[in-house]
């Protein structure tokens with residue numbers, strides 16, 4: 001693991017890292033206990049279900065019964081075991097699964113002709129952010145108020161952070177999950193490092209340091 | 213300026229793109245006077261002519277960097293106060 005921590009506030013934690021490469025795993029910025037942890041290690045299966053006109057309520061009901069989640073048609077993340085369902089628009093849901101490789105096929109069987117289902121796993125990188133300073137970091141790039149008093153556990157938002165489209169939700173007291181288009185992984189990771197360096201940031205990813 | 217998206221909640225205007233007047237109704241091209249210049253005139257007005265009111269204005273905003281829904285917003289052009297917003301997919305008044 002690279003150690004790019006420094007006490008020098010003018011030290012650029014991204015010095016020497018190519019713009020078009022995902023920065024390598026390691027410690028960045030302020031030394032000591034990191035205020036922010038970032039991991040893209042988990043790669044869940046992801047699919048999108050879009051209810052056809054007039055079928056949103058029925059799609060919610062079918063997903064609720066099939067996946068055992070407490071679901072409603074609103075910007076919220078319903079988590080049950082290894083399955084997460086996130087509302088991103090009226091009648092539109094991103095489904096994540098830790099264990100179901102043919103997630104789109106499963107959802108098609110559950111939803112029939114009431115929804116359009118597409119595979120999305122290749123499209124997104126999953127960023128798991130944790131630590132007490134995550135809201136401070138995200139506040140530097142987000143347009144929405146992510147203060148823990150306002151943005152509660154389970155709340156979700158599809159928005160832009162640092163000019164990059166993001167769907168995010170709060171998974172715990174100090175943990176957040178963000179989905180970012182895979183082609184923007186390097187750019188978004190750079191934003192996290194540049195903005196999180198003052199709190200100390202520990203990055204965990206696939207470790208090649210060469211993904212572009 | 214913040215726009216209250218009916219799905220996402222209050223969001224910065226930068227997340228939206230603006231279309232304009234939400235009260236215009238597209239003329240029916242199959243109307244009986246389809247060959248008339250009157251119909252062409254109505255299309256001309258529909259495509260090109262806009263009022264520029266000082267006060268309440270009902271307008272379309274597209275929540276491109278959010279839920280990607282068209283939103284019908286009633287905004288006061290003098291002070292940007294927004295009286296209401298509704299999804300385009302749900303017909304009806306904005307307020």
Ligand SMILES: [Zn+2]
Pocket residue numbers: 217218219220221275278279280281
């Ligand atoms: Zn919205």
